[in-house]
Amino acid sequence: MQTMFSIAVDALAYGMVLFVISIGLSVTMGLMRVVNLAHGAFAMIGGYFASYAAQHFGIGYVGAIFVAVIGTVVIAIPLERLLYRRIYGSPQLTQVLMTIGITFCVIGIANFAFGPTLKTIPLPEQLQGSVDIGFRSIGAHRIFAIVCGLAVAGALWFLIERTAFGVKLRASVDNAAMAAALGVRTEVVYAISFAVAIGLAAFGGVVGAELMPVEPYYALRYMVTFLVVVSVGGAGSIPGALAACLLLGGIDTTGRYLAPEYGEFFFYLAVIVVVTLFPRGLAGRLK
Amino acid sequence: MNETNLAGAVPRRKMEIGGLVGVAAIIVVAIIGYFLFPSNLALLTRIIGTALLVLSIDLVTGYCGVATLGHAALFGAGAYGAGIAAAHFGITEPLTMTLIGAAAGAVAGLVSGAIVLRAHGLSQLVLSIAVIHLFHEAANKASGWTGGSDGLADIMPDALLGMFEFDLWGQTAYIYGVVLLLVVFVLLRMLVRSPFGMLCRGIKEDPIRVHAMGASVNSTLLKMYVISGMVAGVGGALNAISTQVVGLDSLSFTLSAEALVMLVLGGTGSLFGALIGTVTFMWFEDLVSAANPFHWLTMVGALLIAVVLFAPRGLYGTAQHLFSRRTERSA
Numbered sequence: 001m002q003t004m005f006s007i008a009v010d011a012l013a014y015g016m017v018l019f020v021i022s023i024g025l026s027v028t029m030g031l032m033r034v035v036n037l038a039h040g041a042f043a044m045i046g047g048y049f050a051s052y053a054a055q056h057f058g059i060g061y062v063g064a065i066f067v068a069v070i071g072t073v074v075i076a077i078p079l080e081r082l083l084y085r086r087i088y089g090s091p092q093l094t095q096v097l098m099t100i101g102i103t104f105c106v107i108g109i110a111n112f113a114f115g116p117t118l119k120t121i122p123l124p125e126q127l128q129g130s131v132d133i134g135f136r137s138i139g140a141h142r143i144f145a146i147v148c149g150l151a152v153a154g155a156l157w158f159l160i161e162r163t164a165f166g167v168k169l170r171a172s173v174d175n176a177a178m179a180a181a182l183g184v185r186t187e188v189v190y191a192i193s194f195a196v197a198i199g200l201a202a203f204g205g206v207v208g209a210e211l212m213p214v215e216p217y218y219a220l221r222y223m224v225t226f227l228v229v230v231s232v233g234g235a236g237s238i239p240g241a242l243a244a245c246l247l248l249g250g251i252d253t254t255g256r257y258l259a260p261e262y263g264e265f266f267f268y269l270a271v272i273v274v275v276t277l278f279p280r281g282l283a284g285r286l287k
Numbered sequence: 288m289n290e291t292n293l294a295g296a297v298p299r300r301k302m303e304i305g306g307l308v309g310v311a312a313i314i315v316v317a318i319i320g321y322f323l324f325p326s327n328l329a330l331l332t333r334i335i336g337t338a339l340l341v342l343s344i345d346l347v348t349g350y351c352g353v354a355t356l357g358h359a360a361l362f363g364a365g366a367y368g369a370g371i372a373a374a375h376f377g378i379t380e381p382l383t384m385t386l387i388g389a390a391a392g393a394v395a396g397l398v399s400g401a402i403v404l405r406a407h408g409l410s411q412l413v414l415s416i417a418v419i420h421l422f423h424e425a426a427n428k429a430s431g432w433t434g435g436s437d438g439l440a441d442i443m444p445d446a447l448l449g450m451f452e453f454d455l456w457g458q459t460a461y462i463y464g465v466v467l468l469l470v471v472f473v474l475l476r477m478l479v480r481s482p483f484g485m486l487c488r489g490i491k492e493d494p495i496r497v498h499a500m501g502a503s504v505n506s507t508l509l510k511m512y513v514i515s516g517m518v519a520g521v522g523g524a525l526n527a528i529s530t531q532v533v534g535l536d537s538l539s540f541t542l543s544a545e546a547l548v549m550l551v552l553g554g555t556g557s558l559f560g561a562l563i564g565t566v567t568f569m570w571f572e573d574l575v576s577a578a579n580p581f582h583w584l585t586m587v588g589a590l591l592i593a594v595v596l597f598a599p600r601g602l603y604g605t606a607q608h609l610f611s612r613r614t615e616r617s618a
Contacts, residue, residue: 029409083592092409094599096354097548097551097591098595100548101587101590103588104591105592107585108584108586224420228413228417230409231412235409262424263424264424267420268417268418268420268421269417275410279405279410
């Protein structure tokens with residue numbers, strides 16, 4: 001029972017962190033049809049920013065999150081202008097190569113600038129201890145991660161379903177050419193969604209730093225995980241991504257607890273089963 | 288370049304001359320390599336093994352249009368097949384080991400092809416990634432057979448044909464590798480120009496049309512996957528024979544991704560492109576990592592971005608394109 005409970009909490013927290021990072025990838029993939037393998041690299045950049053800000057300038061946790069999000073978006077915008085814009089609509093192989101190239105560059109630069117060691121982001125005192133919820137106590141950081149995930153899901157749902165920007169975004173996802181013909185400035189929609197996606201990745205990178213430690217090979221290690229989550233959930237769908245994150249986070253965490261010697265065997269087995277059964281993802285809109 | 292020139296001049300004998308030039312080019316490059324880097328034959332043999340893997344990716348990606356990031360599964364299966372045969376069953380005859388590697392690669396090709404071909408587009412890519420990780424974890428778990436993360440050692444191949452010992456300098460292994468590459472190259476050149484190869488190209492262009500024509504798309508692709516597995520398996524076996532050890536890195540996602548990068552660097556859909564891409568990438572990697580190990584990943588990344596932006600057809604494809612444009616203009 002004890003183990004079951006801690007597995008459930010860890011799985012939920014891990015799933016939520018996965019969700020925060022990969023939802024941006026899912027939206028941009030549904031919108032721009034870009035297989036962006038460099039998404040994890042942006043989460044890693046966010047982690048580095050936060051760690052640097054906290055360690056060297058003594059900025060608090062919340063401040064560090066802001067620095068990370070803004071700094072990563074500032075880095076990402078010129079990349080979108082110069083590199084990503086050229087591969088919209090290219091064959092998938094081209095996109096995979098370009099984004100793997102970007103990932104390699106980011107890893108190399110991070111390794112050079114910050115060294116190969118793990119970077120920590122000091123947690124504030126409120127998040128360090130554990131919280132007693134009556135019959136059991138849970139690590140405060142786990143609760144924080146879960147709350148962040150739920151907040152992001154809610155905010156995104158509101159943005160996409162209830163605002164004028166969301167209408168334009170959905171129109172561009174369904175049919176970009178028609179949306180543009182009706183006066184939606186798809187370029188602007190693309191740029192804003194890309195910035196939001198990168199910002200969320202950076203946010204997730206900071207919040208999840210306890211579960212997914214920040215080091216130069218972060219971008220390569222989790223690159224596949226994020227892509228898999230998006231594919232299993234179905235690109236461009238928030239409920240699909242949420243379901244995929246909880247399912248895969250649960251399977252991965254359970255596997256690590258109960259059969260650690262198998263590594264990620266069950267995770268990828270589940271991926272094969274789900275993708276075979278639902279080729280368009282759990283809530284597929286991928287055309 | 289030379290090959291295109293001759294082919295353009297005598298179109299009817301394009302096939303024979305192109306093939307002969309290819310074989311001659313491989314032999315010349317192999318001899319130059321032998322005399323240029325006599326102390327580094329192990330690297331050259333590794334390049335040949337990887338070239339076989341890249342050729343086998345070219346068969347499914349370049350000729351059939353199946354995007355895969357998990358092709359090292361086939362290579363690793365060949366390497367482990369040959370290695371396990373030698374270490375556990377005492378089959379140390381190099382030719383037999385190579386054949387066992389090819390068979391193991393073919394089986395792995397059948398299994399991963401059956402999984403990967405069930406989906407298209409992004410899902411296909413993700414399935415191929417899942418396959419390579421499954422193979423990797425399975426090999427890691429079955430450490431009784433594969434040595435797990437320590438790697439499979441104790442591979443002691445006999446003398447080749449009973450005459451040529453595998454020496455410390457890797458001369459025998461290198462020459463064996465070159466011969467294997469030549470044989471595979473000639474066979475593949477015949478394969479991709481056969482009606483079967485044409486059918487595969489047709490599927491790449493328009494699977495629905497091929498299906499309507501009455502050909503079975505999936506079984507054709509699966510056949511190609513098995514053939515591709517044999518080629519990759521030979522490469523893996525060569526690697527096992529020459530290094531006498533098989534590590535888990537031969538079943539890794541990184542190797543799959545790197546091999547795909549090499550293919551695209553050289554140019555998909557052409558056997559020369561695969562070979563040129565492998566040699567260029569591995570030479571570049573060796574050069575940069577020797578000069579500055581910290582920066583090689585950055586350099587490789589920058590190279591990739593540059594290829595996508597400035598030479599999307601790959602080195603060989605771009606050279607061919609420029610050349611054919613020039614001959615057109617002069618004609």
